[in-house]
Amino acid sequence: MKLDSKIPEGHISQKWTDYKDHLKLVAPNNRPKIDIIVVGTGLAGASAAASLGEMGYNVKAFCFQDSPRRAHSIAAQGGINAAKNYQNDGDSIFRLFYDTIKGGDYRAREANVHRLAEVSGNIIDQCVAQGVPFARDYGGLLDNRSFGGTQVQRTFYAAGQTGQQLLLGAYSALSRQIGLGRVKMFNRHEMLDLVKVDGKARGIIARNLVTGELERHSAHAVVIASGGYGNVYFLSTNAMGSNVTAGWKIHKQGALFANPCFVQIHPTCIPVHGTNQAKLTLMSESLRNSGRIWVPKKKEDAEAIRAGKLKPTQLAEEDRDYFLERRYPAFGNLVPRDVASRAAKERCDAGHGIEANDTNEGVYLDFSTEIQNKGKQAAYAQGNHNPSAEEVTKLGKAWLEEKYGNLFTMYQKITDENPYETPMKIYPAVHYTMGGVWVDYNLQSTIPGCFVAGEANFSDHGANRLGASALMQGLADGYFVLPYTVSNYLADEIRTGKISTDLPEFSEAENRVKDSIDKFLNNKGSKSVDHFHKRLGLIMWNKVGMGRNEAGLKEAITEITALKEEFYRDVNVPGNADELNPQLEKALRVADFIDLGQLMAMDALQRNESCGGHFREEYQDAEGETLRDDENFSFVGAWEYKGDDITKEELHKEELKYEFIKIAARNYK
Amino acid sequence: MSAAKNINITLKIWRQKNSKAKGNLETYKLNDVSTASSFLEMLDQLNEQLINDKIEPIAFDHDCREGICGMCSLYINGRAHGPDTGITTCQLHMRMFKDGDTIFVEPWRSRAFPVIKDLVVDRSAFDRIQQAGGFVSVNTSGNTIDANATPIAKDDADKAFMAAACIGCGACVATCKNGSAMLFVGAKVSQYALLPQGKVEATNRVLNMVRQMDEEGFGNCTNTGACEVECPKGISLENIARMNREYLKASVK
Amino acid sequence: MAKSALLKSSIAKKYWMALTGLFLCLFLAGHLAGNLQLIFGDALQFNKYALFMTSNPAVKLLSYVTYISILFHAVDGFMLTYQNVKARPVGYAKSNPGANSSFSSRNMAILGTLILVFIVTHMVNFWAKMHFDKNMPLQTITVEAMGQKQDLYLTTNEGYLPVQQVAKSYDEATKSGLQTYIENRTEFYNTQAKVKVGEGYKDLHKITVAFFKDAKYGLIATILYVIAMAVLAFHLLHGFQSAFQSLGLNNPNWTPKIKFFGTAFAIVVPLLFAIIPVYIHFFLK
Structure with a gap:
């Protein structure tokens, strides 16, 4: 498979502007004929659903929580970066771009990151217009503070609850669209599979977590904004419900999974x-x-x-x-x-x-x-x-x-x-996972019509994310990137018409989900889901954690194979399929974490260098600093699913080209 | 850290199969609970024990476990989010209890928050109130005026923030003897009423949100102030007063 | 477009509770000032006041507003309470409301109902007598002249009429040949001319004193009255400051002052009311 990142030509500062100007549009009268599914209602999902709804598409938004406002973006404390230079300390779009690339240890795409820096200012304008109460100084103007990895004050904040305020801003925009009937909200629903028709993403199978009913939802495009996979470690700063299932299901359907080993330890x-x-x-x-x-x-x-x-x-x-x-x-x-x-x-x-x-x-x-x-x-x-x-x-x-x-x-x-x-x-x-589903410049995965935004994709933070950048990326993707790129894709879908959920592809997907649910409920093993999750977490923390080495990673891969076998044999999932069943929800999520954990170990093993959050003990200098290998590892490692045995996954490489930034050793001394 | 120790407790927990079933309090004994555990970690521990005993585990809402998502609820020993103030249940720690204690755990009780299962309730009424007017009608184009174009007095911005700090957990409703949602709605109305961005739609916002609140079946505010005491984010009663003012202003317009 | 609902919405109901409640607080203050004349004034002063209160047109208007306020306050209160009870169909097995709210704030409906019961009995005992009782006595004084005691009616034009010379009705007057009789309960008429010659004071003072000094029921009436005032105190303790909150008047500067004044009002007013029957029962000679 040839990975095409679709990065536009031109000077870095003009790429996005020029590209945007030439993207295809969908006329307002055609938009109501088109359905879009958005999975996840954090910063990326809520902002995408609100924006797309506002444009006039029929949007269906899904979250497993009892309200879209609870997505884990809400827990971000410190702030959001934007190159506003309000503090007059020499900040600029280029500097934010540069800091982010450098902070990511030169493992992120230049074009994506520059776009992020470009729209960062708009995010602040937008949020203030929405009534997000950022901290202000006595002159009534916005206050800023400083964050790790930067030498300017560009972080906007609302006490220690910036994520909450931004999410509630996006939630309010989403609520407005729900009230107007442009977005239909499905709370307490979990996406359990992607439906592909003729190679394109055409819908999802979602489980109503209250009734247990499996529902078919069709759409012309599917946006996955389901967050990161830090819970693979069991103990993390993620919410208890944070999971990789949506991302992993599309991976199983053909979307490549990039840089899974890039995990941020806060x-x-x-x-x-x-x-x-x-x-x-x-x-x-x-x-x-x-x-x-x-x-x-x-x-x-x-x-x-x-x-x-x-x-x-x-x-x-x-x-x-x-x-x-x-x-x-x-x-x-x-x-x-x-x-x-x-x-x-x-x-x-x-x-x-x-x-x-x-x-x-x-x-x-x-x-x-x-x-x-x-x-x-x-x-x-x-x-x-x-x-x-x-x-x-x-x-x-x-x-x-x-x-x-x-x-x-x-x-x-x-x-x-x-x-x-x-x-x-x-x-x-x-704390955060830089890796995620591989997407091109349009934030589209390798499955046409399946877009991935926010922490769920891999795109902007390289091997390490700087503080106050996650909020920036989530909102940039949802407010300012997807509305353009999704429309560009949908411009070819205006003649498609309503997609029937009676298609055989929907029944197949539903049966896949049903089978796995039945399997768990009938397993009647002896150990709880948490038991296995904790064991997976220990393997991951000890061997695929802050310090990694070849022997440990190999052990981890073997141990996870054994754990997976034991999990399917001996897990005990009580209760029934047709009711609220948190243990069943957990089992389905942990199954995907086990697979992903193994892939993370494989990715860490193939990356024979230390960069950002990925520290291979074999690759350090005399002072214990990371030793990057730009010659051999300046690429995005994107994995292709090859069946149930994760060790068979195939690695594809997207070369990273640095045209506008001179690559250098990352030095904070 | 005060040294953690282990305690044994008795729990009386509301069990209810689904929204239609009749529920009742069940008694469980749990030993060796670390006082350093959070209340929800204690429930995890109980569930682990129940699973091993082939009893269906207890369903309860929780997610971020750091007091900000507002998902966790629970009426513990007669108080919303338990016997401490300024916290959610996930931040309640077992050091608040003594060895041998009996602890009552019940779901939020409100006509507008029907029980889904065990301790899980449906709080979508809050979402619908928000949808009725809890927003500024600005499209997400990013082409708004510069964020610093309109200075906002720090005092107003701070007050708006303090109102916006509401996590929508529903403790105010649960604790109010009338099951009133005024603190929640008052906080949202206040946030926008205090900011210039919200002023344009102020009239419709407060009327619509209050109408929706009433339709959802919440009770009336009788100013007992219980909500303010139990609110994990310390949202002030001033916000209810501000909403009352806003509603009056809007009504006579 | 959004519609306001100035009668139906939960918030508007609270405005009405607050406005009527605050008006009734004013009424209480006025009523108290009048009642205190039972201690600090003489019978005539009190009865003059009672006459003023029942005859002055402005006061009359005010009294109608008061009746309406009481009714509205009660009916609105019952409606709110009904809705509030409905808002929680299943209660808590264990509840610890003392941890977050005051006794009075949680029991306004019960306190209010007790006060309503009190108001009804109070009106039957005094107001109804004053207004409708045919046997309502008129104020007299007893003078001792030349070793003889004589009772005299006091008239509103500061005159006197010996009680023996006034018949209870025209029929009685014609029978007994007295020159004066009483018409319309308070008016003195000349028997021959059938012309009004004066007017007496209804002796509310006497009724009141008799009520609380009654050999059989006086003590219990006094005790019940004091209890009723305690109930009123609790109702006001929450109600006074609560009214300001309902009307949206809450700010960090004024609210503490309002709360202080409200607490003082809630204690002082019922206390002074309660002192009066106690004084009458135990100390008034």
Whole structure:
């Protein structure tokens, strides 16, 4: 299979404009004759469904949650990037483009990323017009903050709930279209297969999660915006329901799956506390603006802390190792996520971890310096040029509360510790997946008519995503890219007419789904779905996690084959098909995670280099930094499904050409 | 971290096969629950035990487990989201309970939120209220004015944000003795009423959203203030007052 | 187009509750000022006040507004309560409302119903007598002159009429040959000329004092009255500040002041009302 990314010719800054101008259109009177299915209602899905509905297409939107507003985009905390240069610190579209490519360790497509940077400003305009209450300064203008991997302030935010506000903005646009009858919403529905007719995506089989009924829905185009697959690790910052099923089903129908091994491990999450834990909680990256990350210099101190004999606040300044500031003086605590995560892992592996859990994995995120700095500033601002230590501390804490109050409260509720008084404990956790369904410049997968947007596709973040870029990409795809490219595809569909759901392809797909459901329910094994999911997660975390090596990856591949066999033989799925059955839902999702997990290991194994979130222990320099191999691995690895045995999948390569950016070693020192 | 320990508890949980079936409280014993677990992790643990005992596990809504998606619900020991304030059930931790405690777990109760199964309720009424007017009618072209073209006073922007922080979980309805949705609707109306973008459609918005709210069968607000106390995001009663004002303004127009 | 529903919508119903409620608070204040004359004024002053309240056209109008307000407040309240009960068909097995709301805020309907019962009995006991009772006494004073006690009617034009010289009706007057008789319960007529010569004061003061000093029922009446005022206090405790919230008057600056005033009002007004029967029963000679 030849991969055609359909990147338009021309100068990078003109590509999208010129391309857009020449895309085919569908006339307004023809749009109501065309059906579009959108799966997922996060930033990408909701914005796509709203935009397409608004254009006049018949849109059917699906989400497995009880409301489209619950999609996991809602949990994004820190912010959204846009090249507005409101802060006058030299930002520009090119710089955002450059930072994103560099941040992605030169494994993303130039043209896609530049388009993203181009529309970033529109996103902010659009959201403000929708009534998204971004943070503002006292002059009434929008405020910005800084994020990892950048040297400008281009991140727009709404306290620690930016994702929520943006999603609710998109949800409001979607709600408007639902109210107008342009979008029909299917809550508590899960897409369980794609229906292809004559090679084109023509519909989906969805399960009504309340009644258990399998429904056939036809359309002229299908948009998958179902998010990332971080839950393959069981423990992640993803929502419990986040899954890869929609993406995996289209993969099985012929869509290639790209760069599955590119997973972002976020450095600032609350460490694991026990075996019954189901979920890891992220503490926003924005905290790294104010917090300093450290571990004890001496191992004995770390041991004493773990044993509860020593408090972090008792440790003298010279006994602390601010390892990010030490290793990366230029960016300090604001290095990109992959770099920060690996550095934390390196320290913990070396025995300096401070959390008293099974693995001792945890480092400190300390706000005491910031309390002093900001406290002094605040005192001066109040005209107090000789503040007492208490006054400084008090004002500093007040500053922190204003900026991060909700995050601090959340931390305290979860851990029962007061981060104003004692440093936060954090550790990296799986957060975002850069890999996903392979799409061309139109965001179309290798199945005609099947588009993939947001985290579900692989397109914009290369091997590592910079903070505050996921929200940007989701909305860019949904608001500003898909409306053009989907229309371009549909321009040839105006004569097709309504697609019947009585076609044999629909019955075949429905039967496939029905069979797998029946199989699980009749299995009557001895172990719960979670049991297998946790075991898969452990394999993935230990062997396909932050540090990977050839032997481990090979073991992972074998172990997953065994696990898959055992899963199908011994899983116990209680309940029936014709009712709300969360265990059945989980089983269907975990089945796909098992397959994907194996593919991730294979992808990691073939990529004999270290880049971004993919760190192969064999490929590092003397200082433990990643060693990229641009000569041999400057490509997108896209896998083709070849049947139930995932190890038989075939790798296709899309060469990455850098015409406008000079490739360089990624240096944050 | 205060040292985590294990406790044994008794749970009285509402079980209901489906929306038509009659439900009842069932009693379950669960041992060795870590006080560091969240309430939902405790339910996971119970479900694991039930599956192993060949009893159908308990259905409950949950998703993000970090207090923002608004999917989790549960009326725990007589309070929405349990015996703590400013949190959702997924953020409630077992350290709030003592060894030997009996814990009642019930679904949200409201005519507008019918039970689907066990502890799962249907909150789509909230979606329909939003569809009736919870938006600014602007197309998603991106060709709007520059985001900084209209300065908005920080105080208004902050208040709008605090209203918009609502997660739509329905705790306000569940906890209100009248099953009123005024805090939810008030928050949405307020968000737009405070921003210049929302002013254009303010009249129709408040009238339409209130009409839809009434049609859904929610009760009336009697200003008990329970919603404000139990709201995981601390949405203020001021938002209800603002909606009352907006509705009055719209009505006399 | 959106339609407002100024009677039907849930919010509008609350406006009416708030407006009628606040009006009734004003009424309470006025009523209290009048009642306090039972302690601080003499019988004549009180009865003069009672006459003013029943005869002045402006006051009359106001009283009709009050009756309507009470009715509206009650009917609207019942409708709201009915809808609220319907909004939760299945209740909670365990509920801990004390954790998030006050007793009075949760029990406005019950408190209100009790107050309505009180208002009805109160009106039967006093208002109805004042308005309709044929045997409503007229105010008299007893003077002792020359070693003899004599009862005199007081007339509104500041005159006196010896009670012995006034017949209860025209028929009685013709029979007994008295020069004056009472017509229309309060008017004194000359028997020959059938001309009105004066008017007496209905002795509401006497009725009231007798009611609370009644040997058999006085104590229980006093106790019930005090209880009713306690109920009113709880109703006002929530109702006063709640009315402002319903009308959309909530802001960080004013709300604490309104709440403070509301609490003070809810305590002071019923307390003063309650002191009156206690004073009459136990202390009035």
